[in-house]
Amino acid sequence: MKHSDDDILTLAKQSASSYNEAFTIIVTQFGPRLFPQIQRLTKNRQWTEDCLQNVFIKVFQSLKDFRGDSSIYSWLYRIANNEALNYIKKEKIRFTSDLGETSIEVIAQDFGFNNISTEVIEWHLMAAIETLPQKQAEVFELKFFQDLKFSEISKLTGVSEGGLKANYHHAVKKIEEYLRLCDTYSSNL
Structure with a gap:
């Protein structure tokens, strides 16, 4: 069951147990949307998982102070984005990837990469x-x-x-230009 922002915020202000319930709803309702957002930044x-855990620690600590000036998801999005960028900067990470098959299939179709493995694409x-x-990458x-x-x-x-x-x-x-160059290069091999 999807809960409205108002329902969640009302729960968070009632008691300690309802605060925990509000937090659990946030994790359940928004975690699946935040995970791919963070993963596209960290590529791993x-x-x-580490960043998402940090996001939810911050959310748990500050939910009581959230005024509702924006939607809960907008608030979570900003926290998640900042946390992922800070994590990358702190660790000086070079990216690896872990994309979904559906996205790769779309790219393969769009660029005619029919004989190239999904890993290469x-x-x-x-x-x-x-x-x-x-x-540009974010949008x-x-x-x-x-x-x-x-x-x-x-x-x-x-x-x-x-x-x-x-x-x-x-x-x-x-991206199209980059992928076409890759396709041209691989065709010449």
């Missing part, structure tokens, strides 16, 4: 995304992998829809 399942896509500026990942609308991404990031559309357009063009 273990790092994602996944590697090329992650390499292409790594070449993008941070803002591409939210639009392509999470299938969010620009209006939703705007609420999460605080960037205008026009700016997001421009960043997405540039990201797609750069």
Whole structure:
């Protein structure tokens, strides 16, 4: 059962046990949406799990102070994004990848990579995304992998829809160019 933000915040303010219940609802309801968001930044399942755990520790500690000026998901998104970026910076991590099969199948179809393994396609896509500026990579990942609308991404990031559309357009063009170069190179081998 999906709970509204108001229901969750009301629970959090009632008693210690209802606070715990509100927190459990947040973990259950929003954890599955936050996991892929963090994973697209860290590119590694273990790092994602560590970051998500840190996110929920911060949420547990500060839920009582959340005023509800934004949606709970927007608040969680910002915490998760900052936590993942800080984790990467702190650990000075070079990315590895762990994408879903569905995304790889879409890319394989779109670029005609029918005879190339999903691991190779996944590697090329992650390499292409790594070449993008941070803002372009972020909007591409939210639009392509999470299938969010620009209006939703705007609420999460605080960037205008026009700016997001421009960043997405540039990201797609750069990724297409990168993947076409990879396809051309592999065809010549």
